[in-house]
Amino acid sequence: MAEPEPEPAEETDTTLLETALEAVRDVGPPARQVWLPPLGQAPTVAEMLRSEGATSLPAWGAEPVLTVPVGLVDRPFEQLRTPLTADLRGAGGHTAVIGGPQSGKSTLLVSLITALALTNTPEQVQFYILDFGGGTLRGVADLPHVGGICGRMDVERVTRTVAEMTALLGRREQFFADHGIDSIGAYRRRRAAGEFSDQPYGDVFLVIDGWATVRSDMIDLIADITQIAQRGLNYGIHLIVASPRWADVQSSLRDLLVTRFELRLGDAVDSAINMRQAEKVPRIPGRGLTAEFKHFLSALPHMEEGPEASVTDVVETIKERWDGPSAPQVRLLPLSLPASELPSPEAGPKIALGLEERRLEPLWHDFSVLPHLLVVGDNESGKTNILRLVTRTIRERYSATEARVVVVDPRRGLFNAIPEEQRLGYAVTGESAREMMQAAAQALKPRLPGPEVTPEQLRERSWWTGPELFVIIDDYDLLSSGGGGPLTPLMEMLPHGADIGFHLILARGAGGFSRAMGEPVLRMLIDANTPSMVLSCPPSEGVLFGSLRPQRLPPGRALRFDRRDPVKVQLALDPETEEAAARD
Structure with a gap:
């Protein structure tokens, strides 16, 4: 019996263009992409600092560093991503972080704190924190830079923290006058050169996560905090405030918060930048809008990327490297006083x-x-x-x-x-x-003074x-x-x-x-x-x-x-x- 004839091979309809493309597919470098991919994976604070030139972390120097990266700004038309920085040296020394629920306000605060802690020693910067949010800032409580952290239920410690900052402001004013210091810049330079070794404070940051709580439950503190904002920058005392809405921060204080980070808002109409542009910010924690209408993504307060990374790694890294004095702690009234x-x-x-x-x-x-x-x-x-x-x-x-x-x-x-x-x-x-x-x-x-008693007798109480x-x-x-x-x-x-x-x-x-x-x-x-x-x-x-x-x-x-x-x-x-x- 004769074998069946084999079936003819399936014909492929390959065009000349496809053949040519296949031949050159892997030849030469790939073409430059016109558009960068969307902002997705958040960078870490450590990664941002390394990209700024830090060869090792912590990157501590003789003088304080008050300009730090805290995220990335997307510039699609320039095909660039540039650092989102906080410049706290001069008029921008006070900071506002505004964003709706779950927008990443507390995480951005922690990123700012850890960025400053990784670039400054506990003798150069100190933090005093009022954590009225969800407790995220408790993660930095063990930093040697942190002199105190308290929540809304610890009213006495909250009051003492603000009082300590107010008292420090008064002491600084007198100290500058006594030592002929004409600016905070001069104080920083002279302190870095070894002068004023008896002064335990450098640049001091009062951090308040949840300004709305202050407005509703701690009204008595607003006047002192506003005074700190009005006079503090001249003496190296900074204010960092986070709140869900710009409207929560009264205008007398809002105008002093020059460094601003606006995250995704609960209602775009509350935007201090642009309502229409604010509507376009995605509901992703850490995403926000700059004053130039550019989108940004805040950094994570981690040393390395990965699901197991946390702020604890930053804290432990700093604690291992630092063996000097920690930030002065907030003092409290004793419970008993002989x-x-x-x-x-x-x-x-x-x-x-x-x-x-x-x-x-x-x-x-x-x-x-x-x-x-x-x-x-x-x-x-x-x-x-x-x-x-x-x-x-x-x-x-x-x-x-x-x-x-x-x-x-x-x-x-x-x-x-x-x-x-x-x-x-x-x-x-x-x-x-x-x-x-x-x-x-x-x-x-008989001791009551009559008309015959002279002013001098009244002053000396000599008529009786x-x-x-x-x-x-x-x-x-x-x-x-x-x-x-x-x-x-x-x-x-x-x-x-x-x-x-x-x-x-x-x-x-x-x-x-x-x-x-x-x-x-x-x-x-x-x-x-x-x-x-x-x-x-x-x-x-x-x-x-x-x-x-x-x-x-x-x-x-x-x-x-x-x-x-x-x-x-x-x-x-x-x-x-x-x-x-x-x-x-």
Whole structure:
């Protein structure tokens, strides 16, 4: 049987052009692409720094580096991608990062921080961070450059951080004046040359992730932060702010934030650059728009690329390389402060009541200038302790011929506070207290200055002789009544206390204080701007002094209110109070 004939091979219809293209496909270099591919994979901070010439990281030098890359700018018509830089040397020293939810604001902040940390030592730049976002900035908490980081729930640390920056600004102003420094540039150069080795701060950055939280929950801090923005650049103090919208940042502050990064916005109408161009920014974290209408992609705060890379690698790399001092930490008020740790003046009626929060310096009360003191607080908040501090000062600085004391003490907490030779009277009831006040008023009335008293006599208090009179009242709310209580006889003397040697130190409970403020004696003290120590009080009491709202505070913590803004104070613990607490 004959074999079947093989099927003919399938014909291929190859044109001459295809044959020619196949022959030259791999001959010579490929043609240059007209368009670059879209911005996709974000570069790392380390990669950006290496492309800028850093041969090794960290790249630390003798002088601070305040111009750093934080991303890539796409320039398609030029077929280029150029670094997105933050130039923080001069007028651009303050920075704003604006973007909608999940746009990459916090990551861009971390990239900026790590870029600066990789190019500057912890002696050259320091960061103080208020992290009101999602906690992303906690990743840099262990950097030796970071002097403090806190969230919205840690109100005390937030307040102290801003206060520390404000105090640093004041110290820098004085330091520049004392040393003839005419600019922050001169300070940087002289410090790099070895001068000012006792100054632990270089360029300082206050970083706030979540400005809207400040606007809504921490209004009291806005004035201080704005002052830092207005005056800080002249002294090397920078502000970096992140917020979802430009409208969240008031114009007085927004105009000072010259270095700006606008990421994808929640609503393009909020754009400070161009609404139509902002609409074109893709919903990809890190993508944004420059003032030139160019798209950018922010860098990732990593040392290397890869899914396992993180900011921890940057932190560990820097920690391994640095063996010098870290950034100064934010100091906090102590929870307990023995009176022995405070300075004592040589003489006179000046007393250190505790430490004030703004500068962590002693809070002095001078009874020769401010003759009276008002103390308000709940039970066990520390009212009687303040009175013991005052009585101890009287015992130690006055003899019986120089000062006499009247004590009104319904609960007998001050029974042994004043020695018998200095004690003019001691009362535990309203009736006996009124009798003593009437006697005190009769003794003080001749001291009131009449028309015959000259200005020189007023200044020297030379028209009368006799001891200073201190009237110390604890638990005044147990004694007072609608008619003014036992102090009514002394009302005429209250405005003249500093002139006639009369001092009223009055403590009362917090309950019902807002209603009692209309009582004549309290009203007179308040109208005379008598310094007030407001310890723990129920918030239900409402506004007490000016705009001061009471707070729940730990024992010994108070808000001092006078002609200036309220300041938080940790009161000194009198030794007798300390011993009683130890026994309990």
